Amino acid sequence: MAIEAAIGLPAFGLFVAMIILGGRVEIANQAVDAAAFEAARAASIERTQSEAISSGKSAAASSLNDQGLQCTTTNITVNAAAFNAPLGTTGQVTATVTCKVDVADLSIPGLPGTRTITATASSPVDAYRERR
Template sequence: MTTRVRDERGSAAIEAAIGLPAFVLFVGMIIAGGRLAIAHQSVQAAAADAARAASISRDARTADATARREAEASLANQQIDCRSTRVSVSTAAFRVPVGQAADVTVTVSCRLDLSDLSVPGIPGSRVVRATMSSPIDTWRERAARGFRIPDAYADVWGQS
């Protein structure tokens, strides 16, 4: 009985030609996923910074403007290049009476261009969104429209 010996020259090249593109694609997906996770973490940090800045403001209008400014600055400092940014600030907490707990909530949305995250030329974009809250000091005075010192204290504060 005779056995044939098969010539396996060139099989390594064929395996490399099949396996290498799959490996490169896999590594590219890992890099894109990691960069997307970093971008999401940066958007969360921007939302937290904006919520904190809003919570130490004295009134709702100032809180809204401060939160928007802080979110933009935080994203710029972290070098996150958003195609578009949207900041939504819930300032209803400023209408809560002093002595009751209240939180300011900020939502930051950032539309990222996918070509910035991984291999250039990948089409499309993705919205990364984060919402964070920060408490307003329970006993701090909150300026609101129509604020009036109660009559019982008017003589102390010089209002009548």
């Protein structure tokens, strides 16, 4: 009985840690995805390229904060080159959010201490809206 417990309990503990890891990574995926979509949308409704980049980065950071995602490092890029297109031309604003999530506290053998999660989203810029 003691041998079964000595083998079974660590295996069960590892199984539980893997379930927690999967849940934590999936929640982080959803949060990063939502942040990328919010950044792209916020950037696409601005009037200038510089305002779009600033607004997109702010929206993504706010979204990650509101969802309570603790990133060890965060990188937010907004491609607002569509604002340079002439009127009547359709363009897309693209936002990419990268977050490193700390998973070292799970103590799973062979697992690195962080997981990098990246999401990209696009939102159209109105082809006939005034741009500055």
